[in-house]
Amino acid sequence: MPDLRKDPIVGRWVIVAKSRAKRPHDFDTTPRRRRKQFCPFCEGNEDKTPGEIIAYREPGSRPNGKGWRVRVVPNKFPALEIEGELNKRGEGIYDMMQGVGAHEVIIESPRHVISTSELSESQIREVLWVYRDRLVDLKKDPRLVYGMIFKNVGAAAGASLEHTHSQLIVTPIVPINVWEEMTGSLEFQHYRGRCVYCDMIQQELAHEKRVVMDTPGFVAFCPFASRFPFETWILPKVHSSHYEKIQKNEVDELAGVMRQVIGKIEVALDQPAYNYIIHTAPFDTQELGHYHWHIEIMPSLTKSAGFEWGTGFYINPVPPEDAAMFLGEVEAESSETETFTSRRTG
Numbered sequence: 040m041p042d043l044r045k046d047p048i049v050g051r052w053v054i055v056a057k058s059r060a061k062r063p064h065d066f067d068t069t070p071r072r073r074r075k076q077f078c079p080f081c082e083g084n085e086d087k088t089p090g091e092i093i094a095y096r097e098p099g100s101r102p103n104g105k106g107w108r109v110r111v112v113p114n115k116f117p118a119l120e121i122e123g124e125l126n127k128r129g130e131g132i133y134d135m136m137q138g139v140g141a142h143e144v145i146i147e148s149p150r151h152v153i154s155t156s157e158l159s160e161s162q163i164r165e166v167l168w169v170y171r172d173r174l175v176d177l178k179k180d181p182r183l184v185y186g187m188i189f190k191n192v193g194a195a196a197g198a199s200l201e202h203t204h205s206q207l208i209v210t211p212i213v214p215i216n217v218w219e220e221m222t223g224s225l226e227f228q229h230y231r232g233r234c235v236y237c238d239m240i241q242q243e244l245a246h247e248k249r250v251v252m253d254t255p256g257f258v259a260f261c262p263f264a265s266r267f268p269f270e271t272w273i274l275p276k277v278h279s280s281h282y283e284k285i286q287k288n289e290v291d292e293l294a295g296v297m298r299q300v301i302g303k304i305e306v307a308l309d310q311p312a313y314n315y316i317i318h319t320a321p322f323d324t325q326e327l328g329h330y331h332w333h334i335e336i337m338p339s340l341t342k343s344a345g346f347e348w349g350t351g352f353y354i355n356p357v358p359p360e361d362a363a364m365f366l367g368e369v370e371a372e373s374s375e376t377e378t379f380t381s382r383r384t385g
Contacts, residue, residue: 193312302371
């Protein structure tokens, strides 16, 4: 019998269709393969991208040349553009404004690698830190309200280039999905006096049925009302609403967690396409007691069709308890000694 499960944050219902349950290798995925073609993101091709905004470089190297480790450039085909004024206006019942914002690409390695798990922990630390640097810088602009960092891996997840990279889009409004999360978590706090995300962390660690990885500062689990098979969230255990307030010791630990969790997903599902998104509070808010920044990783294993589009329901054929148990037992490939102790479940 299928389960109907309600997300405790936004109130969204999900159908966990156990009768449709699949094993990880039953999904029709197309594993990512390196293609032999020109790549503008590789070291030596810096002139093929817009000029860099910021780069972490080796001493003595020059901007827009070789010697970088992580490089941030404007998107060549931006969704929003940094120049101009908002010019908010209305036409009857319709609201409009200029498409002002920022759209940047974070090139995560000078080498042509296609997966986060191929990066060392030190490289991932620098990627996570450049995320923070860009958010800190862009929140100074009074026109801009929200910064979303996301990564598309594989054509099925929307990636047009395979070289490992992520993106930052900063908008002059709060996106509807973020607004729903913030509204739902505020309602939970008004009703129960606590942060819903902190409660989720405590309950998941107490029950252990959906925990994928548990470290001193972070927990990764498959959420109770998972929309997608093997959907996995990573949350800091200490409450914080803004990713850009992350500390160096937290980045050091998060790098190892990200590398292992993504590695587990890639091994378990044979290099699937996936997206990850950092959910964080808007720029124009102080520390929020009801909101908790987190990372959502979503493998691209199923497709939405008429029922999903018509109802807003998601149908997930893999119970999150089964997904977490499988991922917890998978050994992610690692070339580095971990700097923390993780507790595996299963």
